[in-house]
Amino acid sequence: MAEPSLIAAHADWSVDPGKRWVSIAFCRDGIWQAEAPAPVGDPSILVRRLLEHGAPLLLGLDLPLGLPRAYAAGRDEAGFLPFLRGLAGTPDFFRVAAGLEEVSAQRPFYPARGTKGMTRAAHAAALGMAGAAGLSRLCDLATTERPAGAPLFWTLGANQTGKAAISAWRDWLSPALAFGAPYRLWPFEGLVRDLLAPGVAVLAETYPAEAMRHLGVKLAGSKRAREARLAAAPSLHLAMARLGVRPGAALERAMEHGFGTDAVAEDRFDSLLGLLCVIGVLSGARPDVVPEDPWVRHWEGWVLGQAAIPAHPAPIPYAAGL
Numbered sequence: 001m002a003e004p005s006l007i008a009a010h011a012d013w014s015v016d017p018g019k020r021w022v023s024i025a026f027c028r029d030g031i032w033q034a035e036a037p038a039p040v041g042d043p044s045i046l047v048r049r050l051l052e053h054g055a056p057l058l059l060g061l062d063l064p065l066g067l068p069r070a071y072a073a074g075r076d077e078a079g080f081l082p083f084l085r086g087l088a089g090t091p092d093f094f095r096v097a098a099g100l101e102e103v104s105a106q107r108p109f110y111p112a113r114g115t116k117g118m119t120r121a122a123h124a125a126a127l128g129m130a131g132a133a134g135l136s137r138l139c140d141l142a143t144t145e146r147p148a149g150a151p152l153f154w155t156l157g158a159n160q161t162g163k164a165a166i167s168a169w170r171d172w173l174s175p176a177l178a179f180g181a182p183y184r185l186w187p188f189e190g191l192v193r194d195l196l197a198p199g200v201a202v203l204a205e206t207y208p209a210e211a212m213r214h215l216g217v218k219l220a221g222s223k224r225a226r227e228a229r230l231a232a233a234p235s236l237h238l239a240m241a242r243l244g245v246r247p248g249a250a251l252e253r254a255m256e257h258g259f260g261t262d263a264v265a266e267d268r269f270d271s272l273l274g275l276l277c278v279i280g281v282l283s284g285a286r287p288d289v290v291p292e293d294p295w296v297r298h299w300e301g302w303v304l305g306q307a308a309i310p311a312h313p314a315p316i317p318y319a320a321g322l
Contacts, residue, residue, distance in 0.1 A: 003053050004028050006196075008282055010060035010206060010274030011040050012267045015163040021267045022046060023275035025245060026053070032243065032279055036250035037259070037268035043172045044181070047201045051182070056196035060206035060278040062270065063164045064152045065185060066301025069316050070134030071127060071153075074105055079298035081177075081188045087169060088178035094170045096155055096162075100126045108153045109162050120154055127153070137300040138293065139205075141310035145213050173203075187290040187302050192281060204278070204304040208270040211277035214286055214305055215239040223266045226258040233258075236272070243279050277305050294318040 004026035011022045020040035025032045040046055050057050066080050077083040087093055090106070097103045098112040103126035110123050120132040129135065135151035142148040155162035177183060184195040186204040195202045212219065218235045221228035233255050240247060247255065251272075254260070259268040280286040286305035295318055296302055 002028055004055045007050055007055050007057040008278040010271055010278050012271040013061055013063040013164050013168055015160050015167050019264050019267045021271040023271040025275055032245040034245050034247050034251055036254045037271045044176055051199055054198050056198055057201045058278050058282055059201055059203050060274045060304055061203055062206050062208060062274055063168050065205040066137055067299050068135055068137045069295040069300055070129045072299040073316050079188055081185055084174055085177040087174040094166045109155055114156050138296055139303045143308035143310050145308050146209050187297055192288045205301055206274045206277055207303045208273040210303055210306055211273045215276055223269055226261055229258040229269050239276055243283055243285060281305050
């Protein structure tokens with residue numbers, strides 16, 4: 001079989017390695033062939049294996065890639081990329097604070113466990129922010145198309161956003177970047193079309209809830225319910241047909257069975273949604289767009305394929321070279 005001209009992949013991330021699943025598709029002669037979701041395993045090995053095909057790679061990640069501007073305003077680095085690279089030497093940054101007295105710019109994640117009365121407002125105040133809104137990036141805010149995402153540094157909640165960021169940044173991205181891995185982070189280093197190149201993995205933040213709406217996938221109920229995932233199969237097939245994606249036999253079987261009956265079935269489902277989001281941007285069906293906001297482009301990042309712009313938070317002046 002001929003080598004692909006382009007590779008799309010999406011990893012549904014979790015603090016639990018068993019819930020990390022990746023969906024991959026290879027483009028040959030303008031047609032995408034999508035494989036069934038598989039465990040991520042070691043992400044560095046996954047990326048290296050995909051790059052061995054010699055084709056440009058866009059890898060979507062369902063985890064935060066960026067920092068809220070209210071936090072970034074107090075940093076000395078020029079942007080998120082040098083910040084993330086520098087975290088390889090600061091293990092305390094990832095230690096989740098047990099109490100507000102432990103919260104600082106050097107230990108922003110909180111709380112280590114849930115207790116009665118803790119609030120995001122108190123967390124923000126401990127970080128020197130004017131209010132709880134400062135914990136969120138612009139792309140975390142609700143839009144007309146989807147609800148708000150969880151703040152980066154807050155570690156409670158079902159989606160485990162903060163803990164997922166800790167595991168990915170600490171155990172993979174920060175050390176990999178520090179050792180010169182061939183990764184390019186969208187949108188901090190440019191738009192997707194400018195970053196794609198053989199031997200390079202372009203990494204981009206995704207949000208499956210956003211992707212589902214872009215794709216027109218209908219979900220009647222919770223994605224945790226197999227019946228809801230089964231009912232989504234027709235709209236998934238329609239989305240794939242629009243994007244020129246052919247599911248392999250194993251992926252067809254997975255869709256026919258609702259991605260399984262175990263606790264990680266929803267993660268397999270999300271990994272496919274994210275993959276179709278990645279392909280949508282690569283094919284031009286979704287815009288490769290980033291707001292003309294220096295905080296977004298240097299520090300906060302953006303969600304791949306998101307075109308809806310939330311209402312801006314209270315302005316924080318941006319000084320070039322922060």
